Amino acid sequence: MVMKGEMKMNYQFLNxxxxxxxxxxxxxxxPVNAVSQEMYKEIKEVFTSLGKNKNEANVAILTAEGKVFCAGNDxxxxxxxxxxxxxxRMMEVREAFWAIYDCDIPVIAAVNGAALGTGFALAASCDVIIASENAKFALPEINVGVLGGAKFGARIVPEMVMRRMYFTGEAVSVQEISKYGAITEITPQEDLLRVSLxxxxxxxxxxPNAIRMARKSLNGCEYMDLKSGYEFEQQFTCELSGFExxxxAVRAVIEKRKPVFKTI
Structure with missing residues (x-):
């Protein structure tokens, strides 16, 4: 694995x-990308560091090796x-999810195959989900004597659907999940990375500055009421106006050309 920037250069469980x-x-x-405590720590480290250097990355894709996105916790x-x-242990788990949710840049989940438990939460922590035709999602915690994931599930499916998944532990196909609007695009598995890119x-x-402020704005107002949320968003418009x-961006629209952004 080779990576530019200030981030740790070698990871055991991530490329x-x-x-x-x-x-x-x-x-x-x-074989199924089950997440261990050490892997949670690596996820936290990567996503906490991503986007700090604006010359490197403006967006991230989270995907997986093999035919299974993530079969859950080890x-x-x-x-x-x-x-x-x-x-x-639970603190380390949630800090990995928060690192994705709070990452400085948007994160796209490219879900290849099953996203179960932790896998479902990883996908739900992202901003956009692209999924292969054989993808499926589940909250099977109750089947193994643990609980968790309901709040993540409620970001993707309606409350009653989430509760059905939570109490039964049964998997739901990407085709059903897509009915609720959370899946941006469904692709053949061989096209997943191309479409995600x-x-x-x-x-x-x-x-780059607009991308980062937009993510802060969206995260900050997600659970606010309408008036408070819109007022919160407006402060970023004011702040962004101070950047060249x-x-x-507005000159490019007026002049009908592509903008040229210079980062430092």
């Missing part, structure tokens, strides 16, 4: 690369969990 302002983070813990770690050690390129072409990038 990371950056090219043309697009970072690709690939889960790589065979079940062996549940066997050794106790009420005492579980507190610290197409969407990433659309985002990466925008003003915003002037270049």
């Amino acid at each position: 990371v690369s950056i090219e043309n302002k697009i970072a690709i983070i690939t889960l790589n813990r065979g 079940l062996h770690e549940f066997v050794s969990m106790t009420p005492e050690n579980g507190v610290d 197409k969407w990433a390129q659309k985002i990466a072409s925008k003003s 990038e915003s002037k270049e």
Whole structure:
């Protein structure tokens, strides 16, 4: 794995690369990319660092090696969990998810195959989901004697659908999930990365400062009421107006040309 920037150069369970302002983070813990505590730590480190250098990446893609996006948490770690050690372990888990959700740049989930439990939460932590035709999603925690994932599920499907998934632990096809509007595009598995890169390129072409402020704005107002949320958004319009990038963007529209953004 080779990566530019200040981030750690070697990861045991992730492959990371950056090219043309697009970072690709690939889960790589065979055979089904079940996430261990050490892998959660790596996910946190990568996404906490991504986007800090505006000359490197404007958008990220989260995908996985093999035919399974992520089959969930490593079940062996549940066997050794106790009420005492579980507190610290659960903190590490949620900090990995928050690192994706709070990443400085937008994140696209390219879901190849099953996204179960932790896999569902990883996808739900992202901004956009592209999925292969054979993708499926589930919250099977109840089947293995643990709980969690409901709030993530509610970002993707309606409350009653999430509850059905939560209580039964049964998987739902990407075709059903797509009915609720959370899936941007469904593709043949062999086209998944190409299609995800197409969407990433659309985002990466925008003003780096606007991309980062837009993500802060969206995250900040997601659970606000209408008036509070819109007022929160407006402050970023004011802040962005102080950057040359915003002037270049509006000039490009007026002059009917592509903008040229200079980052430092």
